[in-house]
Amino acid sequence: MNLKSNNRKRLVVWIALVTLFLMALISIMQGGSKYIGKSYLERDGFQGEIGTFIENLSVTILNPIDLEVEKERITVTEAEIEEHRTRYGTLAEQIGSIDEQYAGRIEDAKAGKSEKLKTALIKERDTKIDDIRKNFEDDAHVEKKIRAEKEEILTRFWNERERNLNQQMELPFAYSLKDIETGETFTSGDINAPASYEKNFNAQEGYLKAESDRVSKNDIYQLDGLAYDEETYYFLGNSYTAKVNPTRKFEGTIILPKSALSEGLLGRDIQRFERTKIGMYVLWGLGILSLVALCTVFRFKREWVMNSQFVSSYNRLKMDIKIALLILSLLGVYVLLELIPGRFSWFFFQTSPENCIILVGLFVVLGFFLWTTVFQLVLLVERLKIEGTLEEDIRSSYSMKFSKELQEMFLNRTIGVQMFLLLIGFFLSGLGLFGVMVAPGLLLIYIPLALFVGFPLLYIFVRRTAYLNRIIQATEAMAQGRLHKAIEVEGESPLADHAKNLNNLREGVRISMSEQAKSERLKTELITNVSHDLRTPLTSIITYTDLLKNEELAAEERAKYVDILDKKSQRLKTLIEDLFEVSKMASGNMELNKQRVDLTQLLQQALAEHAEEISNTGLDFRTGLPDTALISYVDGKRWWRVLDNLIVNAVKYTLPGTRVYITLRKVGDDAEFVIKNITKYELGESVNELFERFKRADTARSTDGSGLGLAIAQSIVDMHNGTMKIEMDGDLFKVTVTVLAS
Structure with missing residues (x-):
């Protein structure tokens, strides 16, 4: 150790x-x-700073360009005059635009009884209109304005350029330089101070040649801080170049004082x-x-x-x-x-x-x-x-395994080629060449991602694809009737589960086809029934709305039509609300507010609510309710909906002149609600279809039901962990609902 x-x-x-x-x-x-072996003053960077200082000194102080002379050189072309004149449209269009801009403001001033503001606005409007008219009448007027704009741009450009050049002259040099032809002298600082660096200009060592500033096209529209572009450059004159002054020769001395070596930024x-x-x-x-x-x-x-x-x-x-x-x-x-x-x-x-x-x-x-x-x-x-x-x-490397799996990947050439090319294209474009070409520094990120993410994923993908191709081949054999050989199940991957499912498919083909046919039929019926039930009241609403547009319609007829519209609107509202409620229940977004509820009292209230409707139908409702409270822990509002839907269903679909039996009792630990009646429509043999959405016993769909009553009731009962069972014996229709009692 x-x-x-x-x-x-x-x-x-x-x-x-x-x-x-x-x-x-x-x-x-x-x-x-x-x-x-080098000092600060001997390094290459310092020598470059000296050259920059002399160059900037030449163009800003010793031999600068005259801005006023440059302004005189500005030209204005006929094309520029015409462009400025029609920049905002024709004469009529521009005058109309000005009138429109001021019309609202003038009206507001009138409304506010502000005569001074109204007069000022009218004067301002007329001045602009007069200026527009002069633009179309006098070329000299337009040229003067264009020239003023160009002079302002040029002034801003030169001021900014000079400021930037002066910022580059940061070294505290002292100098005394005299033009050898004119004798003009330029001085700065104490030229006689002890110097750490000194450069002389004379006939023997060479004069300082101060050249004039040379302004290129890029200087015009790329100067930092100014938003000049190609259009602005053209506006100054597409061939504009600052007039270069003759080179001036200077003699004298430039020094860097010793005191500067220990002071300021240089120190x-x-x-x-x-x-x-x-x-x-x-x-x-x-x-x-x-x-x-x-x-x-x-x-x-x-x-x-x-x-x-x-x-x-x-x-x-x-x-x-x-x-x-x-x-x-x-x-x-x-x-x-x-x-x-x-x-x-x-x-x-x-x-x-x-x-x-x-x-x-x-x-x-x-x-x-x-x-x-x-x-x-x-x-x-x-x-x-x-x-x-x-x-x-x-032999045991992932690369060799990858090579073997790659061969099997192309057992089905079409899928293998497509998937392989898609993967490689995405991998190279998403993680590779583009990022590295734009920023080579990303190589440090790209290589680890490729080695530890890209290639392992590629290996897994190829292996899975190869297995998928083997499954496809076996499936094709099953489709041709060769069902004697099961598909090989490898590992615990989703593809292995798929292989298991395909092996079970041989035994479930008939059931699957039957369920598919039923699903298609129910889907067709659903679309048909929804369309029918929504179109019927909507058609009535449209029809009676058109009738109400008749101004000569009698008051009695108008009231009748309004009453029909109200009923149809309520009918349409009920259909839509029922549809939304079923959808909400199916998606699991409905929450229950459970509390202790007396089911006996709740059933009595539901029957009382429909007492008048029951009386009008002539049906004989026989009820058997417990003498004491039957308590259950349910959502009272939702459970009332179950009772209401079943009672309404009985009222609508019971054979006239017959009896309806309703009982509520406690059976073991459950509360059991039973409703029995004789139907006036033939129900068929399938009980389960009655729970389908928009399914009605009235196949002609002449009643006002939405077809969602039993579906809604079933969903609510399921949410309460209860049971709802339908039994039929000929025309006898029986619904039994149970829920846990407290």
């Missing part, structure tokens, strides 16, 4: 030393030329540069010491890896997974070695706790990737030493 612990510690130290050495090596390769930059250089020297020194230690005290030993607790787990992995992990490790080392040296330089340039934490974190992650790389390479070498292992690893 102590030996393993000691090996782990030595391996950690070795990885840390390797990490430090690699960081130093990459750092010196990337930044050695920037820091070794801070120099301090950061020196601090960064010292830090880089320290890093490189540590890298050299690490290399010495790696070659002497901490020479690598394979036992550090072979005694690891992860060896056995890693060796059980398939060869494909090992290769993927090795690629990921190497990629992580490469990316981090590119990233860390720059972050190390930035750490010395701007020290902060956040940068320190980030740097330490990157160092640890790099060490981890180095450890995984070394770990895998050692185990790979050791395994290759064993004869025959490479061949065995290849």
